[in-house]
Amino acid sequence: MSPNxxxxxxxxxxxxxxxxxxxxxxxxxxxxSTLAVAGAGSATAVEKPTEATMEMPAVNATLATSIAQSAxxxxxxxxxxxxxxxxxxxxxxxRHAAKKAKDEADRKAEAEKKAAEAQEKRDAEQAxxxxxxxxxxxxxxxxxxxxxxxxxxxxxxxxxxGNAATLVSFLQAQLGxxxxxxxxxxxxxxxxxxxxxxxxxxxIDLPRVSQDQSTAGTQVSLGNLQVGDILYWGSAGSAxxxxxxxxxxxxxxxxxxxxxxxERDMSYSPPTGAVRVM
Numbered sequence: 001m002s003p004n005x006x007x008x009x010x011x012x013x014x015x016x017x018x019x020x021x022x023x024x025x026x027x028x029x030x031x032x033s034t035l036a037v038a039g040a041g042s043a044t045a046v047e048k049p050t051e052a053t054m055e056m057p058a059v060n061a062t063l064a065t066s067i068a069q070s071a072x073x074x075x076x077x078x079x080x081x082x083x084x085x086x087x088x089x090x091x092x093x094x095r096h097a098a099k100k101a102k103d104e105a106d107r108k109a110e111a112e113k114k115a116a117e118a119q120e121k122r123d124a125e126q127a128x129x130x131x132x133x134x135x136x137x138x139x140x141x142x143x144x145x146x147x148x149x150x151x152x153x154x155x156x157x158x159x160x161x162g163n164a165a166t167l168v169s170f171l172q173a174q175l176g177x178x179x180x181x182x183x184x185x186x187x188x189x190x191x192x193x194x195x196x197x198x199x200x201x202x203x204i205d206l207p208r209v210s211q212d213q214s215t216a217g218t219q220v221s222l223g224n225l226q227v228g229d230i231l232y233w234g235s236a237g238s239a240x241x242x243x244x245x246x247x248x249x250x251x252x253x254x255x256x257x258x259x260x261x262x263e264r265d266m267s268y269s270p271p272t273g274a275v276r277v278m
Contacts, residue, residue, distance in 0.1 A: 131267060163202040163278055164227040170201045171244055171252040177261045179254045184208075194254045194261060195230060195242050204277055214239035217277035222270075228278055231271040245274065 174197075177188055184193035192210040199206050206213055214232035227247040232239035243253025246263070251271075254261045
């Protein structure tokens with residue numbers, strides 16, 4: 001008998017090949033199942049981050065677009081404010097320039113007005129001084145003329161002096177009558193009509209109008225006048241008014257519709273020249 005016959009063996013019994021295959025198959029299936037479950041879980045766990053990763057670019061793009069639009073709007077608003085400020089500055093400058101130009105024009109106009117008033121004042125003073133000088137000169141000339149006339153009358157009773165007296169007498173008789181343009185008497189006259197009518201009293205025929213009467217005789221200076229000389233205003237040949245010198249620095253004429261036929265000092269309206277026809 002073998003010494004080891006009663007010793008119990010500790011080895012496990014050997015499985016058959018079929019059992020081993022079944023076990024291996026089951027283990028493999030379990031492992032595969034576990035891997036499948038794990039894979040599914042992993043797939044599920046990975047899908048969410050993948051979705052989040054796909055959505056973030058869209059969100060970021062929208063946010064970036066909004067920020068860009070806001071920045072553009074802000075830039076445009078700032079530009080509009082700048083343009084408006086420049087326009088306001090330009091308008092203020094234009095108003096200031098216009099006001100300055102107006103003030104300058106007003107000052108210039110005021111200066112010109114004052115200068116014109118001063119010139120008018122000087123002209124008026126010169127005119128008054130000139131009239132005073134003329135009056136003084138005419139008074140001296142009239143006195144000299146009267147003395148000469150008196151001497152002439154005393155020395156001889158000529159036909160001329162008689163005609164002068166007749167002429168003056170007729171003119172004095174017409175004082176106060178009306179001035180009527182184109183009239184030659186006897187109730188009214190114009191300036192040349194009166195002169196023509198006066199000279200007709202002593203047989204002297206004169207042209208009808210003042211322009212022709214101013215050249216009807218010999219031109220004489222105002223400093224050498226005699227009674228009966230024709231006085232005229234304006235240029236010789238184009239005179240616009242005539243009268244008759246009656247001595248003593250006076251004349252008689254049909255002045256205008258307001259005054260009619262009047263006697264005036266020569267200083268009242270100094271004539272331009274004179275002609276002698278007798």
